[in-house]
Amino acid sequence: MERRKFISNICLGCIGITFGGAALNSCSQMKSVNAFAQEGYLVIDKSEFIDKDSNKEFDSIIITSNSLKKPIILFKTGRDTFEATSLECTHKSVTLDLVDAQLVCSAHGSKFEKNGKVINGPAKRDLKRYSVDKTISTVKIKL
Numbered sequence: 586m587e588r589r590k591f592i593s594n595i596c597l598g599c600i601g602i603t604f605g606g607a608a609l610n611s612c613s614q615m616k617s618v619n620a621f622a623q624e625g626y627l628v629i630d631k632s633e634f635i636d637k638d639s640n641k642e643f644d645s646i647i648i649t650s651n652s653l654k655k656p657i658i659l660f661k662t663g664r665d666t667f668e669a670t671s672l673e674c675t676h677k678s679v680t681l682d683l684v685d686a687q688l689v690c691s692a693h694g695s696k697f698e699k700n701g702k703v704i705n706g707p708a709k710r711d712l713k714r715y716s717v718d719k720t721i722s723t724v725k726i727k728l
Contacts, residue, residue, distance in 0.1 A: 615683060616643050622652040626718070626725040634661055645683065645699075647672070652728060655680055657715060658688070659724065660699055669715035669726045670701045676708035688712065 616636070620627040627650055634643050648657040648669070655673035662668050672681045674690040681688040681697065687704065688697040696704040701712030716727040 615645070615647060617647040617649060617656075620648050620650045620726075622650060622728060625728050627652065627657070627728060629659065629724045629726070631719075631722055631724060648726065657726060658683065658699075659717075659726065665719065667717045667719065667724050668700060669717050670697075670699065671713035671715070673713070674708055675703075675710040675712060676706070681712075 616633065618629055618633050620629050627648060629646070629648060633646055635641070636643065643661070645658055645660045648659050655671060655678070657669050658672050660668045660670070670688070672688065673679075674681055674692070674695055676690065676695050677692055679690050679692040681690055683689075686699060688699065688701075689695070690708065693707050695706055695708035697708070697712050698704060701714050703709065703711055718725040718727065
């Protein structure tokens, strides 16, 4: 290999590592919270929507719990309004990913709106939605 081509390939590799790392880092910005069931609800403190380091506000967080088969995604849809949707694909029970404001199945490509409505299949059924109540400081997801 020529010296010039070798150096060019090294430079391209460095650029790829730099921007690839940034892309992976942006994927890791999704916050996950482990919630415990209390009297038929998963209770999440509203302060979980604030990043303690940067004071940035999350518009969604992933909720896990021993009471759940698959995680739930909790969206902040307004100043003090929330929606909770299952992250279990209705096609083959694969855990969904949030990609560009859509819930996407990595196994077969089903896509859902944030509210759980099917955008395209192979999934035919909407995602399970959970009733959400709130107090001054908490969000309560009814199981």
